[in-house]
Amino acid sequence: MSDQLLIIAGLSAGTEDKPILHNIDLTVGAGETHVLMGPNGAGKSTLGHVIMGDPIYQVTDGTITFDGQDVTDLGADKRSLAGIFLSYQAPVEVPGVPLYSFLRTICQMRPELKTTARKFRERVGKIADQLDIDQNFLTRELNVGFSGGEKKKIEMLQLLLLRPKLAILDETDSGLDVDALSIVSRGIEAYRKECDGALLMITHNTRILERLTVDRTHVMVHGNLVADGPASLIDDIDAHGFARFEDALAEKAEA
């Protein structure tokens, strides 16, 4: 199974006093597109953050292997350098740090992206145009006073700039107007094509998936992965909701 990019095996995790994820198994192959669905509070964002290495959550069992390396005990910075990217559902404001300074620093950290300042400016300028981001955002402080939609676009800018091997997009589509949604969808499409990166999309909304070929769909209920299937599972959920998965989990628990 060495061609798998991400292998999660028997993973349980939670906060200090609350187990959230139970015995998760999930694999994502290089360049594949996976969708993770589930009702509110199921644990989808938690899984994204645990894969990223957010220290708020503790892994109590199981392993996470990325690109052939066991990353279960690595810090988020190391995982990021290894090629994992998580777009935040709510990106954090960092006063005092102009966007340009931030972008330059996170790029120069990576041997594969290290480049001259001039080439860097060109790249950033191109991607900003592609995402319809005004150039004057680059000299503003990171996410400070940006609207919800603008913050999401800045997350996309970082995704396209960093070219990770795996991108976990946590409701990147929520709160976007129609125009922004189509720009962001095109950005995701560009990431797939230009970087041949793998995607784990967390979403409640199927519109963002229209431009993508989905390889696998996973359903999470109460911290358990209860089903997976082909792209058509998304339409099934759209039509019938999560009830049957919740019932099945309840039955299993009783048995």
Added chain:
Amino acid sequence: MATQIITADQTDTLALSHVNVPPAQTWNYLRINDIAFDVPTPHFVGDVYARLPQLFGKLECGIGDEAVSWMEHASGDARYVEVRASEPQTVYVDIDSSKTEVHDTGVLVRAGASATIVTCAHGEQGGTSSSLLRVIAERDARVSIVEIVACGEGQQHLDAIGIEAAEGARIEMRQYALGGAKVALGLCCNLAGASSRFVLDTRYLAVGSDVLDVNHVVRQRGRSTRADIVTTGILADAARKTMRETIDLIHGAKFAEGSEIETVLVTGDDVVNKTLPVILCDEEDVAGNHGASIGAISPEQLDFMRSRGLSEDEAERLFVRAMFDDAVIHANGAETRTAVLNRAETVLGADVARDMAEVLGFDTEEA
């Protein structure tokens, strides 16, 4: 304009013992009530030159009368600028600290006029420099001030700013303290007219054994006046900083609102960080707020930056670079940018400074 002070020898100094005295004193043992400076004794050849119009003499400058009087004498001469509504102007005050320059500047911004004022103190090594800037903003005037102190090793600098705002006037100011062995920043803004407004964004970085001493005073006299002071700082190594922030809500200033907040990132083990936030209140229908957070980068910010590949150390370094980047972005003029970049070179190294200039697109610029 500027006069180079000629001193007989190094011992010919004058002691200024009460610099940056806050309006409300506290316990003496806290050693926060003032700072003392040894400055060169002014020598005169002939008469004192042109003085500013008398109006300017009445302005409170935060740094204190003793220091103001020394600066007036040491400069020997003053520069007066009048900005009219028909002609917006940018006024530059360039202070070469290595030449121990002392500047005394008065700017009168007429009713409805717009002015930008940039003061920049810079130098490589040694000497005591200073700048005294007094600004009178008439009714509905718009004034933007950028104050940069980017001095080098062994340099002392005293920077004083006094502002008076008439009805509806709006003062926006960015203050950058980026270096100097011993630096005093005194500032007083008198919001005299109704609905006048003062917005101050202060950023400071002190490294090595630098001493930074700040006194911010806002007098809110007019009704519905507003003052917002946001301060962000980084203290490294064995730097020592004292920050006094006073918002004085004076009787009669109904519906006035003032706020002050300071965030400090302390990266050095031997840092001394003192803050004295004060809201004086002699009026009932007012709102005053102050807050301070001291320590590290917030956990949320740190987790976010780590998820993009930065360790805690790298995140701290980013904050330092970002402070210089931000100063370059707002420096407003090639000479000022060069001064900031030179200081960045001393603190962060030549490679980083060059990278900053190139990324921001100022690498081809001639100062």
